[in-house]
Amino acid sequence: MTSTPFRDCLQVPGSFSIAVELVTARGLVTAERSRALVDKARTLAADPRIDVLSITDNPGGHAMLAPDTLGTDLLSRGQEVIIHLACKDWNRNALESRGWKLASEGFDNVLCLSGDYPLAGYGGTAAPVFDIDSVGLLKLFSDMNAGLQVARSAEQLERTNFFLGCVVTNHKMHEREVVPQYQKLAKKVRTGARFVINQIGYNARKDDELLRYIRREGLTVRALANVYLLSRPAARAFHAGRIPGVVVTDELLALAERHGAAADKGREFFVDLAAKQLTVATGLGFNGVYLGGHATAETFFEILERARSYADADWRELSRDLRFGRAGEFYLFEADPETGLASDQLTRGYVESTRKRRTDMRVPLIYRFSRRVHDAVFDPDGPLHDRARSFYQKVEAAPKPVGRAAHVLEQAAKVPLFKCRDCGDCSLPDIAYVCPESMCAKNQRNGPCGGTRDGLCEVYDTECIWSQAYERLKAYGEEEDMLSNPVVTKDNALARTSAWANDLLDRDHHAKSGQFSG
C-alpha cells in the first residue's frame, strides 16, 4: 500500500484530508506501551480514509521516543507521515542535522514548532534551548529546500524536498494575543509554511474567523482543523491550563463533568462532539482535520463514521453545539447574526480602537524615550547616526580598554532599563523595546509562541513580550506591521560584545536580515 503524498492530497480541489496524531511513549519501541502504539499506527495506516499520521516530538516538554523511530516503520509501509520538530530541545546545528537525517530517510512532511517549555527530565528539569524559534526553523528548512549556501564558500548543498507545516493558536482571549497570532501565521506562511494546524479549541466562530483571516490576507496555506477527542480528565487538564494554549471553557468543563459521570464516562458525548467538529470543519471550508486524543484506532474510525452520519445535516446548525466562547473574548470579525459564526466585517470595537492613538493610549515613558533615541542614533537617516557610527569605528580602532569601557557604559544603561543580558544582537527595536532574552522564557524573536493565557507568559507570571509590544505599537498606529520584518535569527557569536557597535557597524541581524550565515 502506498499513500498519496500528503502535499498532493491537500492540492486536489475539493479534497478533505484526514490526519491523525500519534503521541510516542517514553522507553524502547519494543516495550509494551510502544508496541500498542505501533499496532494502533499500523491499523490507522491500513485504513484508506486516513491520509497521514502525525507524530509528536517530546510533547508537553517531556522526553519521549523520537518520532522518526515510529515513522520509519510507517514509511516502510508506504504510509505518509508528518514529523513534528520542536526547537525547545535542539540548537540550530542539531536542527539542521535532524533536517538532513529526515530528508535522507524520506520524511518530507515536517511540522515546525517552537515547542512546549521543558517540564521534567533526567535528574531534574531539562535546560530549554530555543536557539531559534519556529519561524527560524521554517526559514532554515526553506533555505535547505532552495539549496543551502555554505558560509564563506560558493558551495550550494543539495536541495531537500520538505513540505513544511506550522501551528496557529487562534483560541485566544485578548486582541493583543489574537492579532499577533494571526500576524505570526502570516509570517510563517511568508517563510515557507504550506499547511497549518490550529491549536485545540471548541469555538466554531473562532475557527471560521481563522479561515476568513487566511482568505483576507491571501495566504497560500492549507488549513487543518484540530479535532481533539475530549474526555473528562482531558477537559479538566485543559481547563486548568496544564497544556499551554489549549482552551476548555467553564461551560464545556461543566458538560464534560456531567457526561463524564455517566456509565460510559461520556464516551458517547465526546465522540459525538468530535464528529460535529469534523462536520463543521468541512462546512467551514477547512482542507482537512487533525484528529487527536487518547483513543484507539477504532474510536477514531467511529468518529469518522459518526461524522458521515451528519453528512446531510445542516453544519451551521451543528456548529451551535461548538460555541464555547468566553465573556469579553476578542474577535477580529463581527458575528454573522444569522449563524452566530464569523462574518467578513471587522469588529466595530476593533476598528474603533485603531483610531485611538498615542493621545488616548498609555505607553511606558521608557518606550517613548527609546523610540526617540533609536530614531536619532540607530536609524540610518537619524541626525546622530553618522556621528555614532564614526564614534564606534574609532572605539574599535583604539586599544582594547577603550572598547571595554564603552561596552560597560552601554550595559550600565541597558541593564537597569531593559534587563539586558548582553546578547550583542539586540532585538529591542523589533519588539517595541522589550528584551526577548530576559523577558521571554522561549526567546521568541519572531512573534509570540502559542502558550499565553490571558496575555500572560506560560512560564513567567508576566505579560507576554509580544502582547506588550502590540499595545505599545498600537499607540503609534504601527501594530499592523509588528511582524512584517524579515525573519530574525540571533548570531550567538556576538554574545558579550557591544550591541550598539554591532548595530551601527552592520554586524547584527538587522544588517544580515533575510540571510543565514549557515
Ligand code: SF4
Ligand atoms: S542586547 Fe540582547 S539581551 Fe540586551 S536588551 Fe538587546 S536583546 Fe536583550
